[in-house]
Amino acid sequence: MDKSAKGFQFYAAKDRVMAREADFGLMIWDGKSPGTALNVLRLVRAGKKAVLFNVPARRAVTFKAAGDWEEFLNQGDEELQRGLRERATDEEWQPHNVSDQPDMLDALTASAPPDELAPFQSETELHAAMNEALSTGDAKAIVEALGNIARARGMSKIARDTGLAREGLYRALSADGNPEFSTVLKVLTAVGFKLTTTKAAA
Structure with a gap:
């Protein structure tokens, strides 16, 4: 991708590469930015651990599995959820396949x-x-x-x-x-x- 094109698609592609290459994630979050939260989702979908430090709330949230992300998302406001859905690809957004067989x-x-x-x-x-x-x-x-x-x-x-x-x-x-x-x-x-x-x- 052309690095001179500093639009959303460029940074989104860069973040996807970072999530793919990283072993784990540590993000500092303003409590609003869907982009930062989306990086957590990408790491979770890749089966990697992440820590999100919520600066306004002064607390850290640890993500070890998909369930942690779902709980975080359920506690978020509608604006954050809408922003995440607009930015995430269908593959990133949709949860892991759920089997009818017992886990x-x-x-x-x-x-x-x-x-x-x-x-x-x-x-x-x-x-x-x-x-x-x-x-x-x-x-x-x-x-x-x-x-x-x-x-x-x-x-x-x-x-x-x-x-x-x-x-x-x-x-x-x-x-x-x-x-x-x-x-x-x-x-x-x-x-x-x-x-x-x-x-x-x-």
Whole structure:
């Protein structure tokens, strides 16, 4: 491509080459630019890791798999999504092919004993388990309880109801997960629970 043509197509082609040649990506983002976010998408589609530092929010977002991108996209505003869609090629935009055959997560869910996946079956037990975890103030216990409830209800259904990626939910609600508070709220809402507060005893 002619380097004198410093238009969008030139820079887009350059960015595609960079994504293809890079081992991983580190981007500094103004929270608005679709071009910078699009570079993350290109790396994700190439199976590479990327870190996007959101300057206005003062936080870094790590992308290790397609599910991380889908979660990031779901949390973005309409203007960002529109800008990304206008700039991305069809190949870049469309997610990886989804097979009707069960994936590894489905296979694990199908083969694992029911009591390992969802030890709390009734609504009363689900509610009690969540309240007990919340009362401890232990973030790990809360995530574990929420993960048990989500798996009991069906992670695919929770993903549809929350608009979050199923793979991302599995990671976020795993034993080592560290979900964002917004994700916790969305999952709680999806399972029919809500947070309330009471004054702590002196």
